[in-house]
Each structure stands twice: as structure tokens, then as C-alpha cells.
Amino acid sequence: MNNFLFSIFQLNRDESDKVPGYFVVSNAPINVEGDNLPSSREGTSPAEPYPEETLEEIATLLYQKVEQFSVSFAAAEGNRQSDYIELVISIHGFSNSKAASIKRFQEIHNYINRETEKLPPHLGNNLVYIGYRWPSEPITGANGNFFKDKLIPAFTALPLLPRSLFLIGIVAVILLLLPQTSPFFFHSLLGGMAWLTLVTFMTLFLSIFTLVLLRLSGYFRDAYRANHFGVPDLVEFIRQLDRAIVRQAITKDIARVKSSLAQLTTILTQKVTLHLPTANGIENICAMVVKDYCQDRTVELSKFVGLDREIATIAAKIIELETDTEFVAIRDGTISFLESKSRNYWQYRNRIKLSFIGHSMGGYLVTDVIRILSDVFDSRSIGTLGLTNKLPSSKIGRVFRLGRLVLIAPDIPINTILSGRSNFLQSALRRFEETYLFSSEGDLALRLASSFVNYFSFPARLRASGYRLGNLAIRDTEKYGIVNLDKVKKNPPHPFSLDCLFVDSFNLSQSLKEIQAKSYRNREDIREKVYRLFTYLDCTDYTDFGQKSRSKPYRLLTIARRRWEPQLIYYLRLILANIFGGKDTHGGYFEGEFCQSLMYNLAFFGCAGLIDSLTTQALNSPINQSKLNELESRINQCERQYLTMRQDAKPEVQQQLKRLAAELVELRKEQKILMRQSALSYLSKECKNKKIQMILSPERYAVDILGRDRKKVRWEILNSGNGE
Template identity: 30%
Template structure:
């Protein structure tokens, strides 16, 4: 395949017009290299441009090699791969590198270099490298993959890449698609994290989960386990918060000044009211504005330090769209592999035997990510107007399987009918839906209402979250779902004629499960706060995780997750039997979906 060069008037190596252009390009290309996976598609394209320029205007000669031909650039990249493999993986020859980096070795050649340089010279380089995610393969388990959003937690903070000793970058999504086709993968289970999960913590936790699933043969060549990390950060003490403050002093001063002006009126009113009770001397009136201002400043500073709204913004605007793009691009490449004669716009009807079923597992704010991803994909591939046999399709080659939500940070309205339920049609496309929740999740109950008080359109939406619903043990578990505020509980949903969305869920009340609870008291108005207070110390000491303990490898819910991954459309009897096996102490209560239970 020959490709015409658009830069025939300028021979290699390239040279910059001036020092300013050189510095701008060097900063841009250097940023791409630092924030992308080595030998991935966009990293390689940035290196192609670097190798094409001479080292001048302060450029590092080891980076800007000034190669004289496209073939020399391609050869240099393959040699860099060999050196990289020898340094990190103890591979001794290029043949072994080809086995571990097949996508790079197949695609990086003279034609690839020419196309890359064409895009650079035609001012289309941004489009050429525009990928909102990267894909990694697990070096220890060939059936485990990692998808990472390329967005960073802050404009001033560089991304933290997965550890090289555990995860190797794929060249692009085509490499994953070829694996799916070659192995005839029938199921892909994707799991994502929630609020306050920095990259390193997720990489380590996901690797531990993958090892546990591999030891029980839950994953195989036909069933891939994929982790998805969207940009999230550690509350209070993290580099992103500090750099934001230091680099935006002017904006910070504007905020502090505005807050002081706004606090003047309530503080003066407070001073006048106080003066009616205990007369004040005029010289003490200034203390009230200062006290009110300081308290407001501390409150707003605390809300920002917990990074809840920062994470929520990134979940909605980066996490969900980037995950939707991953599935869209994967489906498109699979279509090209499965039906090469069909055009991209032409619809194909592939047999179910070669389609891949996708299970989605979302924890906490990750539940918001997967639900919004379903909304995006549902808008793209059709809503309620689909035929019955097509309603679960996520494109030409992917089908939607189970949706598993663990302590989802989603308004309770998700299981209520109405015009404001913005994901109704998307949720109904799922094969089965499982909801793991706990009334003792103090993180979700209290932090969510404080952080969402000013952002949700109603007080109920800010204060009642789907992950806090529970079942009463005193009554038959199948009677009704409940949710509590602080002391008192109310019904989570009222029966209406439009009740089918609520009835499509399988509810798992994990309030008393090991890993998420340390207090054995039953819930009532007199014990509610005692339970919350009693769980705080074990939570702070790391003995339990009231919000995220569902995925600890010893938890019954993690064992139940393996059952769901291995079984398509299990019946109520099979679900109850499995819960008895993995939860012999009856810590989990089940309310099955209506079609499973009694009419």
C-alpha cells in the first residue's frame, strides 16, 4: 500500500521555523509522551514527529533524532521497543517483543510514519491522536484487560499510568477486537470504580480481583474481565487540589472576596439580633462578619477538599462519554472483522453465536458512569422503538447482558416512573439488573446529601440515594423496599400502575454483610444513629468498608459476582441456592425481580 506524501517540498529531517514554534511543539509532544502509554497509538505518533525533527532550539538530541527517512523512523521505533522490553521485561530479542506487542509490530511501518507526518503537516494531528481511552492487557492473565480514560484529574496534574510490571499497553482497540474475534469471546464483564478512587488504588485492587477470579476459573478465553478507570482523586490530601490553588491565586481571591461580601448581610442581621438580647458595644460588631465569613470559608473549603463534586463532574463528563466511545469503537472494529464486506454505515445482522455479551458492574459513582453510558449508547442505537430481538443490542456485534450496581450513588428516582427518569429506556435494555445496597452506608447517606444539596433539582433527589435502600427483616423480604433518612424510614417506592421499572431489579440488601458492617443491632429509630456511630471507628481503621466492601475478595457479594459472571439468566431458585452457599449466615436479603417471584 503506497501513501502519497503531502510534505514533498520539505525533506526529512524537518526543521522548525523559529525558536517559539519549536518550544510550543516540544511542550505539546512532551506532554503527550508523558501522559500516554508507551508504544500505544498516540504515543507512537508523537514519537514519529519527534524523530522527524532535528535537535535545535534547545531540543534534546536523544529525543529529536532528525531521521532522514520514514523507514529510518520506523526502524528507530522498533529498536526503542526492543530496548524497552529488555529493560522492563527481560526479553532478549525483537521476536519476543513482537509476541507481547503484536499491534505495534504489525502497524508501525513506513506507511504508518508517512500517514502520521501527513497529519502533522496538514494540521490534523489532534484528530489523528484523539483517543479518549487506552487499553492495557494483564501480563499475568491473558483474559484480563484494563481500559483507562485519558482525562487527568486536573489540568495541572499528569496522569498516573498503570504499573508496567503488571499491565502492558495495547497499541489500539483493534488489538483487543482481534483477540475477541480470534478467541470467539462470548462474554465481556466490565467493572468500574466509584468516588475517591485514585488510579493507583484502583489498579492494585483490580489486579487483586483479577487474581481471585482467575483462581476460581471464573474468567477464561471466552469470558474477559475488563476494568475501567475514569479520573478520580483522593479527598483532602492530593496534588491536584494543591496545584489548583497555587496556579489560580487570582480566581481564589475573587472567590474569597465574593464570599466575604455575601456573608456581610447575614452576619449584620445576626449582630442586630444578638444586640436585642445582649447589647453590644459598637466596637464588637466587626466580630460577627469575621466569624460568619470564617465559618463559611471553612465549610466551602471542606466541601471542595472532599472532591465529591469534582469526581461527580468527571464521572458525568469524562467517565461516561469515554466508556461509551470505547464500546462504540470496539463494536465498529468487530464489525469490520466479522463482516469485512459491509460498509461502516451498512447495518449487518450477525448471528448470536458470534456476538459478544457485555455485563456492566458499577460501584458507587461508577454506577452513575455505567448508567449514563447506557443512556448514551441507547440514544445512539435506538430507544423504545426497537424490535424485541434487537432491544438488547449495543451495536452490530455487542449485546447488553447484566447490569450490576453496588451501592450506586444515583438518585432514588432511578426506580421510579416519570418523565424525569432520564435512563428509563436504557435500563430496560438490560438482560438482568442486580442492586446491592446497605442502609448502613454512611458515606453515601451523609456525604451525598451535603454535596448534592445545591446541585440536584429536588431535596429528595439530593438526600435519597439508590444505594441506601434496604429490606426489613421483621417482614417478608419480598414485601417492600425501605429507605431511611437519619432516624425514621419510609417506603422507597409507592405502587403505581407504572411499576415495571421497579420490578425489573433484583435487590440484594447487604446491610449486615461482613465487610460493610460491624454492628449487629437491628435497625429501628432508637438504634439508627448508634449503628452509624458504631461503624465509624472500624471504617476509619480499615476493618470494614461501609461503602466499598462489596468487592473485597472475602465478601459474599464478591463470590456472588462470580456466580453472576458464570451463569446467564439464572432463575430465582438458582440465585437463592447460590446465596445460601456463599452467604451461610443469611447476611444478605433478596427481593427478586417480579418475573422471578410470585405474581
């Protein structure tokens, strides 16, 4: 059994790749008993690297990128607030094997490296990608042996009484189905009593059989592993990475406390020698212990072996618990100096931006990770008991800040974007700069499996409350593209109503506004409208080239519904297409070229980056072309004037130069806005061609298109009245 919490591997890469990629896998077992069981042995490697070494490699890489960016931008134009080193972590969903996870992560890594070849150098060089695997259990079994890995353990794990009832129930079913037994059951009192007894056992058998099926589905087991193994291990990985990066910064200043370290080493050596007078090499080991402890108040004993570890253990206890006044003063002064230097280092540099891609249950896992990592005692996150007036910091740990959250078919209740106590997603949403939701009305894995198994575990009073965010749909079924584009253009930041979003299943069709009204009758006006932070992409009718056909576009997530067709018939056909026709209603997002472009560009470059990447195609169309040409002419004229006059030192000329410089800034800003508006219109057109509906968050338009301050815009959006 692996003794480390997680293992870290480098994803396959070419020398030309700009974006390094890594694969982090939790070593938690499939079953709680440990790795000695067949279903827990998936993917073990006898030659896997030590995770500390690879973790240190990632930390060094990120730290070097921070240093390079700081130096290059400081030399060019100062350290700009918009320039960040970015770490993007993607997390798989329910029922994924290790091989499938690696394949998906490698595809994302390859895709983003192809994309960065088209971009300016700094937009590729500032990225690092990590795929995280938690211990999910494939439906077919960890090793592909359903009978051995799933069926036998499901039966042997049954408690004695249910197992006995299950076996008796099988006999009862056989006896009830045998035609020879029918005359006996219905021609005597004893036979009737026997029939009732067998029917009772058959009913108990069916109940237990249902529980066995739920176990075989793996959903509840995966939910437990995600919550109790996947979340803590990812939290620990981020904490250890934070610690390793901080150590990188502190190492720079170690030379400045060389004399203090030497004094501590001398005193510590004397004290350890009193305990081990005959030991050799005490001074060297004490020097290593002192250096480790002064860096982050811990000593890595794992790098010592044999007698050296005994010496290091004694030295570590002494340096931590020693009360000698001189020793304590030198120790605490050294640590205080190094920590102060580390804080100052990150105070004057942009933190590393941390973004997430969460698919299915991976989306739920992300939100739990953020809730744990968040500083709950930060005054900006406390607010009032009214649950509003909160704008918490996006800072995580000592070196990270949250960037973007991309949820793809998330297995999260729809109530989490409504105003109310059940909104455990709210704390995570407020901390991210950008949030995106990809959903499909026909996602059967969420619509049937998740909603069914959560029926008796999720505390909902209404059927609609049990549906998941991944099934959310946009109301306007006749219109594709960015359906609220005209509204956000007319009155930014124009909020949209919950009436635009709905869930639709068989005989149920309700907007989130109706669900909100039924669920929360308490003063909704004082609640934050966290749903407005999302940009929604309804991919129900998404049509594109995929793995099945590169010559003709087709629906990747659903099938077309006939006009006369009842919903029940449609969903039965969709179920058959999902089982026999290869229609992936839950993961088809990853097959289409356009959807991949949206998901990965939004995660790695954000809305502004996606829009800027479309500018060239957008400007090839006649939209706003004349106005752009006019702006370009004015900018050129202003620049010529500025260059002509800047040599003149007269005060009145200098004043005019300042005016021209300010005018030039405004003209370039206006040009940028117009170009991004054109690109946004082009994106809407492309979404329309692919039959994707999008509701653009008013925050995205105000911040990424108009360039307004994000904090001010977010406050307005969260606390303004209802949109229409």
C-alpha cells in the first residue's frame, strides 16, 4: 500500500510544449479496508516517483515563472495587476477509471498547448496544468472484472440478516414462478398461507435487490470517496504546494541570516551531544535541522535514516521546545525575519491564480475544497447574520488567489444558486473572479441516476429541488446564441431574472423563479443574487463535429425531438440512444470541437482571453468596421501630434501633451471596447450556429468588455433588484 497521500506524475509532453502538465492521483483506496482488495489495486506502479520530489519540481516551476514575469514586466512597464502566473486544476466526475482520467487530462493538456501556439508568448508561459484524480470506482469494476470486483463484494458485504432474506427471497421467487406450484397455493388454506409467506419474502428480496443495485451503481460509494478522500487529499496537495512555494521565496534570504543559523547550529550541537556523546556527524545534521526549522517551523525527518534520524529527531525536539533565553531570541528573530521577507515578497507581486474545471461530481468536490481552504475569519467574509453584504477575498493560503471556476454537468443541487440556507455553493462563488456553467436538459446521468438515488438522501420537500445544476436549461427555446446580449448592451450591468432558467422533466416544467418562490418565502429581497455570477451555457441541442463524424455535424448530447412527440416517448428514445446508440448525454461536451474551445479557453484564459482570441475573425465581418476605421484614424492622428510636440519644453505645450496622452488612453480604451463588442457578437453568432444558448453574466460584460472595476460591479449585481 502506498504510504503517501497522493502520487504525482508528469503528463506526456513534447519539448515544444509551453504549458507543463502534471497528473496528481489520490492514493486513497477504493474500499476502506485498504489496497489488499482486488478493486483497490487499480493502476499501481512499482516505479512511481516520490511525490515530494515532483511537488518540489512544480513549486520551483511556479516560483521561477513568478520571478521571470516580475522581472520582465518590471523592466518593460511595471508589474501590471492583470498579469498572473496561473495554475489550472481539472477534476473528473463520477465513475471514472484511472485510465479514462489520464486520457481526459492528456487531451486537455494537448489541446491547450496547441492553443497557446497561436497566442503571444506570455499567455502560454504563465500557465501550469494539473489533472487531479480522486478514487472513483468505474461501474465495470476497477480492473474491468464486474463479477469479481463488484458483484461478489456487493453480496459478501451484506449483513447476515439481509443476506439470508436475499437467498430465501430467491427461492421464493423461483417457487412462485413454477407452474407446478400454482394448484397447491390456491386450493387450500395452508397453500394460501404459504403463498402469502413467499410473496412477503419476494418483496423483501426485491427491496434488498434494489439496495444491491444502488451499491453496484457506485454512486453513493463515489460520493463518500469524493467527500472523505478526494476533498481532503486535494486540500492537502494545495497546502503542500503553497508551503513549497513559500520555501522557495524564503531560500533566497537564507544567506542573509547565515550568522544566526551558525549560532543556532553551535548551541544545538552542544545540546544534542549531551544526549548522544558518541555519535558522529551531529554538527552537519543540526545545521540541516536548523535550516529546515527556520524556513517553515518543521523538520523533514523522512530524509534522515538510521542513526541520523535519531539525531535529527532529538535536534528537532530541542529546537522546538528549548526555553534558553539566548537560543529562543536567535531562533525567533531568524524565523520572524524570514517570514517577514516572505510576506513582503508576495505583497509586491501578484499571487498565483488558481482556477478549476470540475466535471460532474468533480464540481461538487471543487466547491467543498474551496470552502475548506477559505479564510472563514476574514472580516470581509463574515458579513452579517442576514447572509448578505459579503465580498470575501479571493486569496487562498499565502501564495494563491482564486481565478475561474468552470462547472461542466455539475452534480450539485439547483438550490445552490438560489437564495437560501441550502446554498452551500455561495461561499465558493463569491471568491472566484469568473464562474461558468455548462449544462444539458437531457443529461440522463443526472436526470435519472443522480435525482433517483438522491430521492431518499437529499432533504428536499419538492421534486424539482432534487434536480441538478447540470440539467438546468434556458427558457428561450426559439433562440440560440447569447440570448441576453441586447439587454446587457443597453443597460450594463443589466441583471437577468430567474425566470430565464428552468428545469424540465416529463410532467414537470418549472422556472427557478417559481422554485425560489415555493422554497423560500422569507424576505428574498435581502438575499444576494448569486445566480447572476454565472455565465450559463445550455448545450442541450449542441451540434458539432465529433468523434463519430468529422464530415457532418450532429447532436452530441441529445437527440432531436419530434414536434408531436410526448416527453415520455422522447426520453425513452434518448435512454435507448444513450445505451445502444453511443450517445454520451453526460460527457459529450468533451467530444465537440467548439465546446472544447469554450470550456478550455474560459478556464485557462477567461472570458476576456476568449473574446480577444476571436477578435481577428470578428473583424473580418463588416460589424462596426467603419467605426473601428474611424477610431484607428483618430488614434494615429493623436499619436502623430503627441510625437511632434513632446520635444517642446514649454509649459503650455506640456499641458497640451498631458491632454493628448489622456485622450490617447481614452481612444485606445474605446477601440478595445469596440473590438471586444464585435468579438462578442461573433461569439454569439458561433453559438447560434452550434445551437448553444448562453446567458452572459452582466458582470462579465461590465468587467471584460467595458473594463469596469470588478468589485464595484459585483456589489451592484449581487445586491440590486430583480432583473426583468
